[in-house]
Amino acid sequence: MSRTAVILLAAGSGKRMQDSVEDKVLAPIAGSPLFSHSAKAFLKSGVADLYVVVYRDQQQMLELSAYAPTPSLLVRGGKERQDSVMNALSALPADIDYVFIHDCARPLIDPETIKQLHAVVIKCDAVVLAHRVSDTIKLKEVSKGSKLARLKTIDRSKLWAMETPQVFSKALIVKGYAKIAAQKKSVTDDTAAVEAIGHPVALLENEYPNPKLTHPSDLAYIEFLISSR
Numbered sequence: 001m002s003r004t005a006v007i008l009l010a011a012g013s014g015k016r017m018q019d020s021v022e023d024k025v026l027a028p029i030a031g032s033p034l035f036s037h038s039a040k041a042f043l044k045s046g047v048a049d050l051y052v053v054v055y056r057d058q059q060q061m062l063e064l065s066a067y068a069p070t071p072s073l074l075v076r077g078g079k080e081r082q083d084s085v086m087n088a089l090s091a092l093p094a095d096i097d098y099v100f101i102h103d104c105a106r107p108l109i110d111p112e113t114i115k116q117l118h119a120v121v122i123k124c125d126a127v128v129l130a131h132r133v134s135d136t137i138k139l140k141e142v143s144k145g146s147k148l149a150r151l152k153t154i155d156r157s158k159l160w161a162m163e164t165p166q167v168f169s170k171a172l173i174v175k176g177y178a179k180i181a182a183q184k185k186s187v188t189d190d191t192a193a194v195e196a197i198g199h200p201v202a203l204l205e206n207e208y209p210n211p212k213l214t215h216p217s218d219l220a221y222i223e224f225l226i227s228s229r
Contacts, residue, residue, distance in 0.1 A: 002097040003049040004118065005170075006042050007088040010035055010064055010104045011056040011077025023056075024213050025104045026063055030226040034213060036067040037107035037226065042100070043069045045114035050096065052088045082187050086177050092170065098122070099173055101190050102165040105213045108225055109165060113206065120202050121167040126194050127202040128166040129210065133159035160203055163210050166190045172199060 010025040021027040025035040042048055051072040055061040061074055068074070075091045077084035085101060092099070098121050102109065113129065120127040137159060139152040166189065168176075176193030187193060191201050209225055211218060 002122070003095055004047055004098040004100065005050040005052060005092055005096045006048040006069075006100040006102065006165075007052045007054060007085065008035070008038060008042075008068075008102055008104050009054050009077075009081065009084055009088075010060070011054045011084045012081065012103075012105065021216075021219070023060060023063075026060070027213070027219070029107060029219070029223050033063075033067060034107050035064060035104045038102060038104045038109060039067055039069050041109050041111050042102075042114060045111035045118075047114055047118040048100070050093070052091055054084045054088050080186070082177070082180065082193075085190060086181065089170075089174055089177060096170050098167065099170050100165045100167050101173075103212060106164055106210055107213070107222065108208070108210050108229075110208070113204075113208075114165065117165055117167045117204055120204060121169065124200075124202040125169040125172050126167070126191070126199055127204055128189075128191050129163040129206050130160040130203045131163065131206050131210075132156075133161055162189050162191060163206060163212075164189075168194065172197075 026033045029037065051069045053064055053068045053072050053074050054077045055064050055074060056077055065074060073091050075088050078087050117127055117129060133156050137154040137156055139154055141150045172194060173190060176197050179196045180187055180193050194201055211222060213219065213222055
């Protein structure tokens, strides 16, 4: 029987929050720390056999441990997001078959969506929660010495914005990150590691808001969404 682990990323520095909160993953949202909303959703989904909580420092580890699902491993994060993911992957037991990777700054993930992702990864080995891009996107090309830019319209029907969770077979994501490390590439999401080895990724379209807490102005919006569910 296959076993699944969930990597809960909580080690980000939150620089863009401009000191509006001491630690964004521990910021109180609708009566609970931001981190706990993701943890509760995964617990309710029932997909996980193991959790890996990636923390930033000793103080944060102590605070997160009070809300960590069980059974959990607590793993120190790295300098960049990809370093934190690789640290977590290295800590996984050999018997893990599938891995969820989730940014805990996205507290609106729901149990039913988690179950859908789990069903897809068993068939496809790689799936990401995503939404279609609705804005018109332009590629800007600036000529040297000019303040004017040439704009090129990108076909938005082909554009998708990546969210988390992103889910993979353990063997696939470990191989992908090994390739990224060997190439000394910088990536901002986990599908990029799978792209590096040429493996296709399934997209599960998310029809519900799943914003990431990035800026101070996001706090009120996310609290509103959680409180109104």
